[in-house]
Amino acid sequence: MPDSVSKPDFQADSPLAVEGGPGWFTGRKWPWPPADEEIGRSLQRLWHSGDWGRYTPPVLEQLRGELCRRFGVEGAWLCSSGTVAVELALRGLGIKPGQEVLLAGYDFPGNFRAIEAVGARPVLVDLAPGAWHLDPEAIPAACSPQTRAVIVSHLHGMLAPMPRILEVARACGLLVLEDACQCPGATIAGRAAGSWGDAGVLSFGGSKLLTAGRGGAVLSSQAEVLQRIKVFAGRGNDAFPLSALQGAVLLPQLEKMHQRHRKRLAAAAHLVEKLRQAPGVQVPPLPGPDAASPAFYKLGLWLPEAQARPELRPRWLQAAAAEGIPLGEGFRGFATRGARRCRRVGPLEQARRAAAATLLLDHAALLAPPEVVEALGRRLVQIARWAIGEPGA
Numbered sequence: 001m002p003d004s005v006s007k008p009d010f011q012a013d014s015p016l017a018v019e020g021g022p023g024w025f026t027g028r029k030w031p032w033p034p035a036d037e038e039i040g041r042s043l044q045r046l047w048h049s050g051d052w053g054r055y056t057p058p059v060l061e062q063l064r065g066e067l068c069r070r071f072g073v074e075g076a077w078l079c080s081s082g083t084v085a086v087e088l089a090l091r092g093l094g095i096k097p098g099q100e101v102l103l104a105g106y107d108f109p110g111n112f113r114a115i116e117a118v119g120a121r122p123v124l125v126d127l128a129p130g131a132w133h134l135d136p137e138a139i140p141a142a143c144s145p146q147t148r149a150v151i152v153s154h155l156h157g158m159l160a161p162m163p164r165i166l167e168v169a170r171a172c173g174l175l176v177l178e179d180a181c182q183c184p185g186a187t188i189a190g191r192a193a194g195s196w197g198d199a200g201v202l203s204f205g206g207s208k209l210l211t212a213g214r215g216g217a218v219l220s221s222q223a224e225v226l227q228r229i230k231v232f233a234g235r236g237n238d239a240f241p242l243s244a245l246q247g248a249v250l251l252p253q254l255e256k257m258h259q260r261h262r263k264r265l266a267a268a269a270h271l272v273e274k275l276r277q278a279p280g281v282q283v284p285p286l287p288g289p290d291a292a293s294p295a296f297y298k299l300g301l302w303l304p305e306a307q308a309r310p311e312l313r314p315r316w317l318q319a320a321a322a323e324g325i326p327l328g329e330g331f332r333g334f335a336t337r338g339a340r341r342c343r344r345v346g347p348l349e350q351a352r353r354a355a356a357a358t359l360l361l362d363h364a365a366l367l368a369p370p371e372v373v374e375a376l377g378r379r380l381v382q383i384a385r386w387a388i389g390e391p392g393a
């Protein structure tokens with residue numbers, strides 16, 4: 001398998017595929033996971049050692065150690081998925097039936113379910129304006145005497161302002177669960193995303209930046225959080241395990257996490273710069289030389305007109321699919337869920353807008369060679385013009 005897509009035979013002004021053009025990337029693949037000899041060698045070593053068949057292989061001890069070192073936490077609990085990691089983290093934080101947990105009205109669907117799974121009640125808070133993360137300033141008014149914790153997710157290449165979130169949450173007496181499933185390698189004020197909360201979670205799912213097909217982890221520096229998880233998950237055996245084989249494929253990826261992070265960051269910066277010139281689409285702020293360095297599982301884009309013109313997003317998706325560009329839509333959000341399942345705080349306008357107006361470019365496109373990324377940028381600008389109906393797009 002090639003490490004990245006081959007050079008596109010792309011003419012700058014050729015018509016879009018939806019207009020009868022050749023279809024720029026159709027038939028090509030954006031390879032993920034990338035072909036990586038190191039992963040093969042790591043599996044070979046595991047096979048030779050016989051540890052692939054053990055319950056508690058040294059490779060998992062090594063993985064825990066590497067996660068702690070690279071994320072700057074005291075402990076890591078390995079488990080079978082990011083979704084289970086969120087539930088285990090809530091149990092680790094001691095969330096009990098009848099209590100409330102805040103989360104954004106636009107988030108990964110499993111996070112809502114994880115709150116329900118521990119018997120607690122989700123409370124929906126709006127997003128910060130123009131962002132995909134919850135609004136820290138909305139936290140105080142959302143709290144009731146039953147509220148115990150807040151789940152904060154870093155989504156689509158944007159980072160939640162963790163220092164401010166911790167400050168507000170602490171003032172309200174809330175525990176913080178930081179969902180870093182989409183951003184391993186990102187830093188906020190020099191500190192790893194995923195290490196700020198009382199607990200943080202990672203996913204090793206098949207589409208994620210660190211992938212073992214399946215898998216997840218809870219990060220925490222609080223011994224009692226990890227101890228509660230151990231008691232819950234230990235049923236004579238670990239009920240939600242990560243295997244030695246999964247550990248072996250993850251270790252070489254951790255080695256390359258920062259190198260790939262920089263490559264994706266450069267590609268995202270180029271595309272964001274390019275799309276600034278495009279009509280009808282809004283891009284996230286470019287990472288400045290300051291504190292935060294986002295990681296891109298998906299590069300998120302907004303269509304500001306999408307709520308008024310519901311045909312816009314399908315047009316983008318249709319045009320991108322015809323080109324072979326890996327572009328999808330965002331989460332559906334929870335703003336329309338009924339009062340039986342959750343408590344809603346305010347009209348959740350930003351969450352509704354995110355659910356209607358988000359487009360996501362997959363990270364595999366960001367690992368392509370620079371000339372491919374450049375051509376992709378030009379193509380996306382062309383799609384933007386076509387989607388709003390600009391003549392000559």
Ligand SMILES: *Cc1c(COP(=O)(O)O)cnc(C)c1O
Nearest residue numbers: 081082083108181182203204205
């Ligand atoms: C993918 C994801 C998860 C869940 O991870 P799985 O390993 O797929 O269960 C949780 N939160 C966010 C924000 C995610 O993107």
